[in-house]
Amino acid sequence: MNIVVCIKQVPDSDKVTIDRETNRLNRAGVPSIINPFDENALEMALQLKDKHGGKITVISMGPPQAEEALRTALSHGADEAILISDRKFGGADTWATSYTITLALKKLADPVDLILFGKQAIDGDTAQVGPGVAHFFGVPMITYAKSCEVTENGFRVQQVTDHGYNVWDVEKPAALTVVKEANQLRMPSLKKKMAAKKAEIPVWGAEQLQPDETKIGLSGSPTKVNKVFAPPVKLNKEILSGEPADMVKELIYKLREKKVL
Amino acid sequence: MGEINYGLTEEQLEIRAMLDEFGKERIVPVRAELDEKGIFPSALLKELAQMDMMGLYIDEAYGGMGVGHLGFCIAVETLSKYCIGVSVSYAANALGADPIIIGGSEEQKKKYLSPLASGEKWAAFGLTEPNAGSDAGGIATTAVKKGDKYILNGTKQWITNGGEADTYTILAVTNKAKGARGVSCFIVEKGMPGFSFGKKEDKLGIRASATRELIFQDCEVPAENLIAKEGMGFLLAMKTFDISRPGIAAQGVGLAQGALDMAVDYARVRHQFGKPIIANQGLQWMLADMAMKVETARAITYVACNTIDGGEKDVSKISAMCKCYAGDVAMSVTTDALQVLGGYGFMKEYPAEKMMRDAKILQIYEGTNQIQRDVIGAALIKEYASRAR
Numbered sequence: 001m002n003i004v005v006c007i008k009q010v011p012d013s014d015k016v017t018i019d020r021e022t023n024r025l026n027r028a029g030v031p032s033i034i035n036p037f038d039e040n041a042l043e044m045a046l047q048l049k050d051k052h053g054g055k056i057t058v059i060s061m062g063p064p065q066a067e068e069a070l071r072t073a074l075s076h077g078a079d080e081a082i083l084i085s086d087r088k089f090g091g092a093d094t095w096a097t098s099y100t101i102t103l104a105l106k107k108l109a110d111p112v113d114l115i116l117f118g119k120q121a122i123d124g125d126t127a128q129v130g131p132g133v134a135h136f137f138g139v140p141m142i143t144y145a146k147s148c149e150v151t152e153n154g155f156r157v158q159q160v161t162d163h164g165y166n167v168w169d170v171e172k173p174a175a176l177t178v179v180k181e182a183n184q185l186r187m188p189s190l191k192k193k194m195a196a197k198k199a200e201i202p203v204w205g206a207e208q209l210q211p212d213e214t215k216i217g218l219s220g221s222p223t224k225v226n227k228v229f230a231p232p233v234k235l236n237k238e239i240l241s242g243e244p245a246d247m248v249k250e251l252i253y254k255l256r257e258k259k260v261l
Numbered sequence: 262m263g264e265i266n267y268g269l270t271e272e273q274l275e276i277r278a279m280l281d282e283f284g285k286e287r288i289v290p291v292r293a294e295l296d297e298k299g300i301f302p303s304a305l306l307k308e309l310a311q312m313d314m315m316g317l318y319i320d321e322a323y324g325g326m327g328v329g330h331l332g333f334c335i336a337v338e339t340l341s342k343y344c345i346g347v348s349v350s351y352a353a354n355a356l357g358a359d360p361i362i363i364g365g366s367e368e369q370k371k372k373y374l375s376p377l378a379s380g381e382k383w384a385a386f387g388l389t390e391p392n393a394g395s396d397a398g399g400i401a402t403t404a405v406k407k408g409d410k411y412i413l414n415g416t417k418q419w420i421t422n423g424g425e426a427d428t429y430t431i432l433a434v435t436n437k438a439k440g441a442r443g444v445s446c447f448i449v450e451k452g453m454p455g456f457s458f459g460k461k462e463d464k465l466g467i468r469a470s471a472t473r474e475l476i477f478q479d480c481e482v483p484a485e486n487l488i489a490k491e492g493m494g495f496l497l498a499m500k501t502f503d504i505s506r507p508g509i510a511a512q513g514v515g516l517a518q519g520a521l522d523m524a525v526d527y528a529r530v531r532h533q534f535g536k537p538i539i540a541n542q543g544l545q546w547m548l549a550d551m552a553m554k555v556e557t558a559r560a561i562t563y564v565a566c567n568t569i570d571g572g573e574k575d576v577s578k579i580s581a582m583c584k585c586y587a588g589d590v591a592m593s594v595t596t597d598a599l600q601v602l603g604g605y606g607f608m609k610e611y612p613a614e615k616m617m618r619d620a621k622i623l624q625i626y627e628g629t630n631q632i633q634r635d636v637i638g639a640a641l642i643k644e645y646a647s648r649a650r
Binding site for chain 2: 186187188189190191192193194197
C-alpha cells in the first residue's frame with residue numbers, strides 16, 4: 001500500500017508572539033515544527049504500514065527550510081520525502097497550494113492508495129488544502145478521521161462529529177484529514193534519525209512539476225490576505241463574588257439587563 | 262551560554278536530544294504515579310526499544326547500536342534527569358547482559374543478546390542473597406551438574422527487573438571448597454522448570470523499578486548456559502561491575518542535574534522580601550556548589566566511560582571512583598535542591614522529595630559507597646606496590 005502524508009512546517013505556536021505595533025507574527029527565532037495535526041496523519045500512516053506493509057512518502061510544500069520537517073518525518077519512520085519548493089510557488093493561497101501539491105502527487109512513480117493530511121494547520125487554520133487536493137486529484141475525501149481500517153476495496157473510516165462519529169466505507173484511492181484524537185505520534189528511532197540526517201530529499205519546483213503558471217504562487221491565488229491582526233482584547237469584564245446562590249441571582253439579573261435572557 | 266565541551270559525537274548528542282524529549286513528553290507526566298503506585302514502566306521500555314535505545318550497549322553484530330559505554334551512559338544520564346526508577350529499569354538490562362558480553366560464547370551472544378538489543382526481551386543480574394551482598398563470596402545458591410544440566414537451588418534477593426526480565430545471569434556455587442573461585446555464572450530463562458519469583462519489595466525510592474526475590478528449587482538449566490567456565494563466576498561479576506558502575510554514576514549525574522534544574526528554575530520565580538530568592542548571594546553560592554558537583558560528577562563519569570571504551574583492561578579504580586562520587590553528589594544535590602524549594606520541596610506535589618528518596622539507592626546498590634572506597638583503596642595499594650623498588 002502506498003500512503004502519502006502531506007505535512008506543513010509551522011512556527012511552534014507556543015513560542016510565537018504578536019508584534020503589537022504591526023500586528024504581525026514575530027517569526028524571528030521561533031522554532032519550526034511539523035504541524036501537530038500532521039503528526040497524527042503521519043502516525044496513522046505508520047500504524048497502517050505496521051499492519052499491512054507498504055511505503056510512506058511525506059510531501060511538504062514550503063521554503064527550502066521545510067526540508068527539516070521532512071527529515072523529522074523520516075526519523076519517525078516515513079520511507080521517502082519530497083519537498084515542493086520554488087520561488088514561483090511563494091505566496092500561494094490554499095487553492096494554488098492544493099493545485100501545486102496535486103501536480104506532485106500525479107508525478108509520483110507508484111500509484112497512491114491513500115493521502116493523509118492533518119485536519120488543519122495551526123498557523124492558517126483553514127482546513128482547506130486537504131479537501132482542495134482531493135478535489136484536484138479527483139479522489140473522495142473524508143475529513144476529521146479518527147481511525148482508518150483497510151477493507152477489501154478501500155478503507156473504513158471513523159469521522160468525528162460534534163455528537164459522536166460517522167462510519168464511512170470508501171474505495172481507494174482516497175484522502176483523509178486526521179484529528180488529534182486519532183493517535184499520538186511515536187518517538188523517532190535513533191537509526192532512522194541518523195539516516196534521515198543524510199537522506200537525499202528531492203526538491204520539485206516549477207521545472208519538475210510543469211504547472212499552468214497562472215495557477216501558482218501569489219499571482220495564481222484567487223484569495224488575498226487583506227490584513228492580519230490580533231483581535232482586540234476587551235477588558236470590561238466583571239468578576240462576581242460571594243455565595244454561589246447570590247452570585248447566580250446576580251448573574252441572571254445582569255444577563256437580563258443586557259437582554260441576553 | 263557556552264556548552265561545556267566533552268567532545269561528544271553527533272550520535273551521542275542525538276541520543277541526549279531524543280531522550281530529553283522522551284523524558285519531558287513521556288516520563289514527566291507519569292513519574293509521580295509510577296512512584297506512588299510502584300508501577301513498572303513497561304510501556305516506556307517498549308517505546309525506548311522502538312527508539313533503538315535498548316541495544317545501545319550491544320555490538321552491531323548482535324543487532325545493537327554499538328555506541329559504547331559513553332553513548333549508553335549518556336542515555337542513562339538523560340533518562341535519570343526525569344526518573345531514576347525508569348532509568349534503572351532500563352540500565353539493569355545492560356547489567357544483566359554484561360556477563361554474556363564479557364564471557365559468553367558466540368552462540369550465547371547470538372541467542373541472548375539479539376532479543377535484548379531489539380528490546381523484545383529484558384534482562385536482570387542476580388548476585389545478591391540474604392547473606393551475600395557486599396561480600397559476594399558468601400553466595401549460598403548452589404549449582405550441581407547432572408548430566409547435561411545444572412540443578413540450581415537457592416534464593417536471590419533484591420534483584421532489579423526481577424519477575425519482569427526474561428533473561429537472567431545468575432551466580433551460583435559449583436565448588437564450595439574453592440570459595441570465590443568456586444562460583445559460576447549461568448544464563449537462566451524465565452519459565453525454566455523450578456525458577457519462580459518472590460514478593461515485589463516496597464521501597465523508599467526508585468519505586469517504579471521492580472525488585473524481587475528469585476527462587477530456584479531444583480531449577481534445571483542446560484549445561485550450555487554456563488558462561489565461560491566453572492569457577493569464573495566471581496571474576497565475571499567483578500568485571501561486570503567494573504563496566505556497569507559508570508552506569509550508576511550516570512544515574513547520579515542525571516538525577517543531580519534534574520534536581521539542580523528544578524532548584525534554579527524555582528529560585529528564579531519564587532519571590533520573598535520583594536525579590537526572587539535567587540537574588541540572595543547565600544542561595545546563589547548554594548546553587549553554585551551544586552552545579553560544580555554535578556559537572557565534576559559528569560566529567561569523571563565520562564572519563565571512566567572513555568577509559569573503558571578506549572580498551573583499558575583494569576578500570577576498577579576509575580569505575581569505583583565515578584560511582585562513589587556521583588552517588589554522593591546525587592544525595593547531596595537532591596537534599597540541597599529540596600532545601601531551596603523549602604516547604605514546597607517537602608510536599609509530594611513537587612518532584613523534589615522523590616528525587617531525594619531516589620538518590621539514596623545510588624550510595625547503596627552495585628556496591629555500597631563504602632565498598633567503592635575499598636575498591637579504590639585496594640587499587641592504590643596495588644598501584645603503589647608495583648611502583649615500589
